[in-house]
Amino acid sequence: MSESQESATAAANTETAASTETNPPEAASNAVGAEAAPAAADKTKEEAATGEAQEAAKAPPPNQALVEAMEKFRALGQKAFVLGASGEVGKEVVKELCKSKIFSKVAVIGRRELKYEDDLYKEIDLEQKIVNFDELESKHEDDFKGYDVGYCCLGTTKGKAGVEGFKKVDHDYVVSSAKLAKAGGCKHFNLVTSQGTNKNSMFLYPKTKGLCEEHVQEQGFQRFSVYRPGMLLCDREEKRTFEAVFRKLVKPMEYFAPTWGTAPTVSVAKAMINNTVTASDKASEILTNKDIRILAGDVKK
Incomplete structure (x- = not known):
């Protein structure tokens, strides 16, 4: 990475950090979203498992x-x-x-x-x-x-x-x-x-x-x-x-x-x-x- 790229990246990181500190509600919102992501993933897995179970139920039973x-x-x-x-x-x-x-x-x-x-x-x-x-x-x-x-x-x-x-x-x-x-x-x-x-x-x-x-x-x-x-x-x-x-x-x-x-x-x-x-x-x-x-x-x- 060039010196100019490193400077730009550092500036962007500083701006992001400042934004987080000066806007606590937004930061809280991001935290909630981070916590909600695993829950959403679990729900998706649960729905997928339910769908598989329903498909299995539709399949003809073995003779x-x-x-x-x-x-x-x-x-x-x-x-x-x-x-x-x-x-x-x-x-x-x-x-x-x-x-x-x-x-x-x-x-x-x-x-x-x-x-x-x-x-x-x-x-x-x-x-x-x-x-x-x-x-x-x-x-x-x-x-x-x-x-x-x-x-x-x-x-x-x-x-x-x-x-x-x-x-x-x-x-x-x-x-x-x-x-x-x-x-x-x-x-x-x-x-x-x-x-x-x-x-x-x-x-x-x-x-x-x-x-x-x-x-x-x-x-x-x-x-x-x-x-x-x-x-x-x-x-x-x-x-x-x-x-x-x-x-x-x-x-x-x-x-x-x-x-x-x-x-x-x-x-x-x-x-x-x-x-x-x-x-x-x-x-x-x-x-x-x-x-x-x-x-x-x-x-x-």
């Missing part, structure tokens, strides 16, 4: 039955595998498994290694197994041994893989995986197909999905759960022009009629996890889009 079911299931120390973890639903399934921690170990079985760098994925024992789906039954039998529950989210499109490629991925790979899983001790197999699935359809997509469901069911799992979501809502890394346009058109329905024909991928994943820990006496079950949204906690029954 206590589901919480207890998860705790009971977690105590079993079971193991699970996930197929199709690079897809949109599969990604969310892995995330939800890491969050819920209902399994002692989770294996991601796929054709390539995936990156799991976030701390979330370090919360559980997560293993990756690289397989050649064209040689599953001849070379990868051991990769499916020792798992109690399986989640299959495998799938592609005709536009990407062609007709034969679509059949191979959405039917052949799924059925072969189910065979090895059953032989390896899997008791509960969860399969994602689609709304409108019908093995008797004249159209490729619903027919292939329908035949896949039938042939997996033939493996004789203790429990076989099929999830048939509607249009999946997500931000795909893979751009599909038709789906992107259609998704925008149906988005208003998500607000007015959430169970009608759309399902966020995270909702499908949550439904699969919640259904896994929920006891059932059904050997086979088909869960519709509405069932999925209810299981995920998006809507009430």
Whole structure:
């Protein structure tokens, strides 16, 4: 600071001090204001806390039955595998498994290694197994041994893989995986197909999905759960022009009629996890889009 600046500052400080001494009411007022400031801050904090409490009161209470079911299931120390973890639903399934921690170990079985760098994925024992789906039954039998529950989210499109490629991925790979899983001790197999699935359809997509469901069911799992979501809502890394346009058109329905024909991928994943820990006496079950949204906690029954 220069000499002239120091002089000006000193003069200003002297003037302020003099003003305080010659105007005691103002000084008193400043003192009161200084004392009132902490009180005002405390009041603001109190109001903020009250607001948070009110917001918390508005939030839906946790599903206590589901919480207890998860705790009971977690105590079993079971193991699970996930197929199709690079897809949109599969990604969310892995995330939800890491969050819920209902399994002692989770294996991601796929054709390539995936990156799991976030701390979330370090919360559980997560293993990756690289397989050649064209040689599953001849070379990868051991990769499916020792798992109690399986989640299959495998799938592609005709536009990407062609007709034969679509059949191979959405039917052949799924059925072969189910065979090895059953032989390896899997008791509960969860399969994602689609709304409108019908093995008797004249159209490729619903027919292939329908035949896949039938042939997996033939493996004789203790429990076989099929999830048939509607249009999946997500931000795909893979751009599909038709789906992107259609998704925008149906988005208003998500607000007015959430169970009608759309399902966020995270909702499908949550439904699969919640259904896994929920006891059932059904050997086979088909869960519709509405069932999925209810299981995920998006809507009430």
